[in-house]
Amino acid sequence: MAKQGFQHSEAFLQWIWENLLFEIGALQTDDGKSLQIIKQGSLNHSDGPDFKHAILEIEGVRWHGDVEIHTESNHWDAHNHQINPDYNTVVLHVVAEEEKPQQVYTENGSRPYVINLWSYLSPQLHLFLNSFQNTSSLPCSSSLNFISEDAFYRQLQKAHLEYFEKKADDFLRLYDPELMPSTAWKHALVLSIWDGLGISHNRRAMQQTASKWLEARTAEVQSLEDDLELAFNAAGFEDALSNIQWNYKGMRPASHPRRRIPEAVRLSRQVLDEPFENMLHKSATEAWKHWLEKAGIKSTSRYEILFGTVYLPALYVLGSLFVAHTLKETALQRWKRLKSPIPATLLEPFKKFDLEDQRYQKKLGSVHQIKAYCRAGQCSKCFVLKKAIQS
Structure with missing residues (x-):
């Protein structure tokens, strides 16, 4: 035995x-x-x-x-x-x-x-341990008889804030301290936007293209046509010697890089052309919507998600770098109450909880919870398990 x-x-x-x-x-x-x-x-x-x-x-x-x-x-x-x-x-x-x-x-x-x-x-913990070893799903979704919605949302709030901090750290990694601070921040935002538009197949390739495009731009480059030409040259689609690797497998037409790059260029031009002093006020949170409108880009679910995962963390970092406390706090509070469209497939594991309160479906922290806690087996750091065992 x-x-x-x-x-x-x-x-x-x-x-x-x-x-x-x-x-x-x-x-x-x-x-x-x-x-x-x-x-x-x-x-x-x-x-x-x-x-x-x-x-x-x-x-x-x-x-x-x-x-x-x-x-x-x-x-x-x-x-x-x-x-x-x-x-x-x-x-x-x-x-x-x-x-x-x-x-x-x-x-x-x-x-x-x-x-x-x-x-x-406790019997609850024994059930959890048994399930943890024998399921590919979330262990607590099948083995715990009582899920506290209060504990679930306490945990989700924790994950939501952690995700924001993670995205702010991701932004800082793209910030080049060798540049003037205003230029470094704008370039980091551009790189972050291109990275986000490359999800999930071509994040690295889009970021490399954005970097080459920024390097190739000059003060004389003003027309959209010129910028598009530079961007497609940087992408190296027809260049056999290009070191950028594009992945087209299983890609939806709307996510093809030949469609994403023009969108990225048009939005990036709005970022680069925006007077930097405008970005240091709390009203800067509204700039994203205006940029999309001026760039002729429809605010799809992808751009709504990027507003939360790219733009708000960028403003938070900006507030930290320039000691603009009001901007920093405004970005954080906007994140806390943010509601974003999240693909239902990403939140499939939570459906087994049968929660009456469905707010988690619009919280980006839900994605971080699944990746950083549930899938990673970090159950011992989760309020949900602790509450269920103590009940």
Whole structure:
């Protein structure tokens, strides 16, 4: 019979201990002594025991010391803790295994108490762990009987803000400090727009083309025809020696680079021609709509998404660079209340939650939640799981 037990990571077990996500009313050590957790300790991000400065009461005696976490008790010796003096301060060894845990010793010969959390873990958590190992879908969508909408939207708010910070960092990576600040910001915005218009097949190729187009432009280049010619030359469609690789597989006609590039050029011209001083006011959030109108571009769902994922982070960065606090705060608040069209296929995993409140369908943070938390297996950092286990 295959060994079961705690099949998740040690980091996950650390999270369970840190948040006391188990039955704590009648704990006993492995040798039958009563255990009360006064303080579970502080997570150690350096060498040594996992939790420092814990306070535990064992059989009426109060202990001050450290806690070490392992999914299996034999990991203590496997990690050579028995010969490492850094672990002499450990008073409790926390494990989670179906079999009786083995006794361990420190380098100075002391014997830490052992607590096996396996029988104290809630049925909800056991269901989750089983599902986590046996499904390609979101584990909590099928194994948790109770999903708190409040916890879901708290988590979504967290993911929404994290996504904004990520997009601001993405923008900064395109900012060239060798240029004048106003030029560097505009060029970074242009590169970001072209990158966004290349999703999902040709992001890199569109960004390379934009970079070459910006380099090729001169003060004398003023007509749209000249700019289009420079852009198509930069794209290298007919140039066998071009290092730009275009991907046309499975592409919709509207996303073909020969259609996207003229749109990118027309919008970029509006960005480059805009007086920079206009961008330092909170009213700059409205410039996007005016640029699209002047460029003759319809505000499709793609451009609505780019407003959130490219333009607002760009304004936020601009406010930071030029200490324009009002602009920075305006961009952030606009992001917080932003509603964007999101392809239903991207949010398919959330449908199993059967939530009454469907606001997540318009929140770009939902996409970040699925990619950075759900698909990445970062469940231990998610409010939804913590709330469900505690309920």
